[in-house]
Ligand SMILES: Nc1nc2c(ncn2[C@@H]2O[C@H](COP(=O)(O)OP(=O)(O)OP(=O)(O)O)[C@@H](O)[C@H]2O)c(=O)[nH]1
């Protein structure tokens with residue numbers, strides 16, 4: 001009961017496993033029928049990995065004490081029968097806390113000490129060295145131990161003002177945001193910079209990643225959190241309190257973190273939490289309802305969104321209701337409505353996206369494989385005609401035929417030089433692409449930006465410095481697009497020529513589009529400018545801060561560049577593999593024709609036998625063709641997810 005989010009996620013998991021299984025079986029079948037070249041194999045493997053390991057990150061963002069952690073407890077962890085994430089009055093969660101599942105790591109909590117902020121590595125780089133984190137093993141069968149261990153994310157330390165400044169928690173320019181100074185002149189700062197929780201919770205096992213954040217307007221928030229983790233989350237839940245209404249700091253968090261991607265409204269949920277504070281014994285249920293509706297309307301108006309997008313709930317009562325199995329209270333808490341919205345929004349979108357990626361990958365693959373099958377079919381038809389032409393002919397004619405085939409073969413082998421020349425031009429152009437998107441170019445660009453940001457009195461020039469950097473990055477992507485276009489036309493021309501000369505059916509695959517990556521760059525730029533625009537610009541005067549920001553930026557850009565390069569690599573690999581496949585088929589064909597003639601010369605009945613064999617091969621090929629259609633049909637047409645169903649292996653092989 002009340003587990004609609006969990007159920008939906010389960011369905012999504014089943015669907016993904018089924019898709020992954022079908023892709024795997026398709027690859028095996030193709031291999032058995034010698035239809036799998038290395039590019040196709042890699043493409044299938046990538047699709048399969050993507051479907052199997054797809055992660056969905058849901059981030060909870062709000063001012064402190066709005067109930068983020070309590071909501072996470074209520075939605076995901078009620079099954080443990082108690083509060084798992086620490087949730088209490090005042091500031092509780094002190095560091096960003098990510099919950100997920102990695103089968104290769106035992107259940108544990110890993111904590112990155114706050115002092116690492118003084119070192120140059122970005123958070124992403126720290127993730128690569130798990131041994132540097134403080135590790136606490138977790139016992140998932142002992143909810144008490146689990147919740148005690150997780151209290152670590154609320155730990156703080158007292159440091160001097162100088163230390164606090166070095167760690168990014170103290171600003172002279174914005175004293176009102178600074179933490180309180182105690183009698184000894186010390187200030188309280190978080191003990192940890194980031195926490196990673198690895199547990200085999202059923203939802204996390206299926207690829208859900210939950211990100212709990214500390215109250216975000218807290219001074220010194222990790223730039224990587226605000227410019228990287230939150231913008232990349234697939235869904236962000238923004239929480240307000242019905243007891244406080246929309247405060248000024250709520251509004252600035254909303255503006256800073258939640259409205260930078262206008263085309264992505266589906267993945268933003270606004271929650272009006274703590275509606276139980278409006279339940280009061282002297283008002284009738286209708287009056288209470290009216291009051292909630294009024295709050296919803298005014299919240300929606302202030303945030304500038306439609307009223308139905310504001311979902312009223314009581315996280316606390318929802319958690320209690322689930323733990324004590326009280327359906328009436330659960331209904332009152334409105335938690336199920338929020339879970340519904342969450343699952344419809346994210347899981348639905350996610351599944352559509354994955355299915356579309358698989359469908360387009362598989363239909364390309366089907367077209368390519370179809371071409372190989374066609375070549376085989378044509379070769380068989382030609383052989384058949386050749387052999388039928390020999391029926392009733394004498395030895396001399398047969399000998400003559402053999403030498404003609406040998407000569408054809410020699411001519412074909414000579415054509416190899418031209419192919420070699422095209423390949424070397426192709427490689428040269430690819431090298432240009434690699435240097436445009438490679439790590440050296442990016443490093444240089446980032447060094448340039450750091451230099452500009454370090455200049456004194458920059459404040460107003462920040463926008464321009466970012467703008468110029470991003471302009472150059474966009475220009476590189478455009479150049480990559482034009483070089484790929486050049487490669488594509490060269491391949492197309494060569495393929496046309498080869499098709500005409502040798503009867504091939506080569507078709508140069510379309511070059512990957514950089515439009516999506518340009519869009520990604522725009523988003524990254526927007527999230528940075530927005531972050532800096534909202535009162536954070538003065539922090540840039542501190543070199544440690546601007547360095548951290550640039551490092552966070554460069555990690556994100558590297559991912560974009562690497563993904564774009566991956567697309568280009570796979571694309572050129574598949575063009576080359578197509579050519580290889582047809583050359584190989586042709587060489588094999590020469591071999592078979594010569595062998596057939598030799599056999600005919602040796603035995604009188606050889607010719608008829610051979611004709612029979614070729615007929616059998618043609619029939620088998622026909623079956624391969626229809627099996628390929630059958631195996632790929634589901635993957636191409638299932639872009640609209642269907643109700644998952646178990647697939648017997650016999651149906652697939
Ligand atoms: N009455 C009521 N209290 C709630 C509700 N949800 C959370 N609280 C209480 O509000 C306080 C803060 O909740 P948390 O979950 O710690 O809030 P948070 O947003 O995670 O806060 P930080 O970790 O400090 O950023 C706790 O005492 C919760 O018990 C609710 O629906 N109703």
Ligand SMILES: [Mg+2]
Nearest residue numbers: 068069092093
């Ligand atoms: Mg919290």
